[in-house]
Amino acid sequence: MKEFDFIKRYLQTGTDKDVVLGIGDDAAIVRPREGFDLCFSADMLLKDRHFFADVEPEDLAWKVLAVNISDMAAMGAIPRWVLLSAALPELDEVWLERFCGSFFGLAKKFGVTLIGGDTTKGDMAFNVTIIGELPKGRALRRDAAVAGDDIWVSGRVGMAAAALNCRLKRCVLPDDVFAVCEQKLLRPEPRVGL
Numbered sequence: 803m804k805e806f807d808f809i810k811r812y813l814q815t816g817t818d819k820d821v822v823l824g825i826g827d828d829a830a831i832v833r834p835r836e837g838f839d840l841c842f843s844a845d846m847l848l849k850d851r852h853f854f855a856d857v858e859p860e861d862l863a864w865k866v867l868a869v870n871i872s873d874m875a876a877m878g879a880i881p882r883w884v885l886l887s888a889a890l891p892e893l894d895e896v897w898l899e900r901f902c903g904s905f906f907g908l909a910k911k912f913g914v915t916l917i918g919g920d921t922t923k924g925d926m927a928f929n930v931t932i933i934g935e936l937p938k939g940r941a942l943r944r945d946a947a948v949a950g951d952d953i954w955v956s957g958r959v960g961m962a963a964a965a966l967n968c969r970l971k972r973c974v975l976p977d978d979v980f981a982v983c984e985q986k987l988l989r990p991e992p993r994v995g996l
Contacts, residue, residue: 830917863905871992878942879934889924961986
């Protein structure tokens with residue numbers, strides 16, 4: 803499969819009224835809503851550091867997008883648009899179908915539109931740039947914290963890190979505990995609603 807066939811078959815999906823120009827040109831154009839700031843974040847995920855070669859494509863796609871959606875939630879932004887760049891050893895249609903099904907399923911769940919990216923041949927690596935919107939001046943910024951502020955945490959902290967450390971042979975977990983922790987590593991749940 804050629805790169806442009808891959809793009810046309812798997813990536814040119816959906817519409818968003820605020821996307822002036824999406825996939826297929828040299829750059830995407832989006833129009834933010836009046837009274838909103840744009841929030842940008844990017845994450846690189848590398849094989850054998852952030853995920854392992856035996857990961858199922860559905861789990862990998864979920865993680866690749868979910869960690870970026872979580873960054874928007876942490877800033878108080880609504881995730882809107884995403885750019886996905888991937889280095890893949892080959893364009894395997896069965897693997898791509900499974901990956902894209904999961905990626906676009908999660909994107910739909912959170913109202914995120916893929917607007918571009920890049921593909922190249924190489925060892926597995928993914929880079930996602932996500933763009934969100936938030937009301938002007940309302941970002942939840944780290945530098946706005948002051949002594950005496952409350953810190954709130956959701957979910958069960960440390961489970962994904964425990965699974966990663968176990969995979970990297972830095973610790974040993976009982977099989978049943980590892981299975982629960984690995985699910986948190988592979989399928990983090992973005993807390994956008996919170």
